[in-house]
Amino acid sequence: MDIATSFSVLDDSYDAIVDAINILDEKIAPPSLLLLYFSEDYNYDILQSVLTKRYPDTRFLACSSCQGFMTEDGYINGQGIALWAINDISGAYGTSIVSSNGSIFNIARQAILKAINNSGRLGESPTLILLHATPGNEEEVIRGIEDVVGKNIAIIGGSAADDNVQGKWQIFNQEQQTQKGIGIAVFYPNCEVSFSFHSGYAATAHSAIATKVRGRELIELDHEPAADVYQKWIKQKFETNSSIINESSLNPLGRLVGTIHDLPYFKLAHPLMVTQTNGLKMFASIIEGERLYFMSGTDERLITRAGRVITATNGTKLNPIGGITIYCAGCMLKVQKRMKEVASFVNIAMHNKPFVCPFTFGEQGQFITGENAHGNLMISAVVFHRD
Secondary structure (H helix, E strand, C coil): CEEEEEEECCCCHHHHHHHHHHHHHCCCCCCCEEEEEECCCCCHHHHHHHHHHHCCCCEEEEEECCCEEEECCEEEECCCEEEEEEECCCCEEEEEEEECCCCHHHHHHHHHHHHHHHHCCCCCCCCEEEEEECCCCHHHHHHHHHHHHCCCCEEEEECCCCCCCCCCCCEEECCCEECCEEEEEEEECCCEEEEEEECCCEEEEEEEEEEEEECCEEEEECCEEHHHHHHHHHCCCCCECCECHHHHCCCCEEEEEEEECCEEEEEEECEEEECCCCCEEECCCCCCCCEEEEEECCHHHHHHHHHHHHHHCCHHHCCEEEEEEEEEHHHHHHCHHHHHHHHHHHHHHCCCCCEEEEEECCEEEECCCCCEEEECCCEEEEEEECC
16 A cells, blocks of 8 residues: 655646646556645646546545645645545545535535445445535534444545635536535545544633524624624724634634543634624634633644644554645644744654645544544644554
């Protein structure tokens, strides 16, 4: 079993994908599964066509990334495409894309069933599910997937992103492409697999109950306008309908998931903007009645935690073949000038083995307690390794 990556920063879509493929083919036999991450300026019709022709027997899943990506070769800033490939003659892999024009729950069920069917392992639960949906309703997507495979199968992934939150994201595979839907890859690998999902933020003394919620708009905290409460906590004033992604990236709102060795851990919701109702538009869904904690992070934590998350997948016993890391685009933008350091920490944790890391608008992962969840400003990692 082998894993390899390649990338290209050529401007032309055809030239870039051919360049990346040619580099990849020198490293690995025809892949059992191929992942593609790309920035918004590339023509996905061309990327899809070339991949389908060059790898007619390989399942692939493609997802747009915000302003670059990381591989074992380092941090690639701005425009580029990255390929991640696994060759596993004893394993099985399948992908699916389903457009979301109806019930998200039912579409998620269709997507996971289709991916399993395409893997040739119908009736058998996968070891791992990789999820790349377009932003919105990720919690319902997870619920639909778990309705089919149960709650014990690890889901990792990230929501498709563009460069400036303008809806230019895209997902596709060999059969379909969409700007509004669900992309899934299922893994039945012939190796050990470990997972980790962390935030790296700490709760402060401030918290409040979500007393009014509409969709992904948090309207009230403790019966007061949510934006007023949040601005009091963060000690800043924001304009209505203007992005506060960067300003709020070190101070998201946390939901308590549980405790490990008496230490609490959280899933995060990232405020996007102040709404006309003086609420907060979020990148994750809030449930009315939840207690929300004002969280605090630092640049240093954002820089070092990616490596720590990978190490946490199996501690010092890690003997990796390769891996996939999902890093929040909001965190990347906050520490963009120091992303080379982030890539270095990931490389060290991965023992310099091949990995790919897109920058996403929402992260999915499995906590140590076994709960699959969607959050923001988080890191999700999967490592394929030998015993």
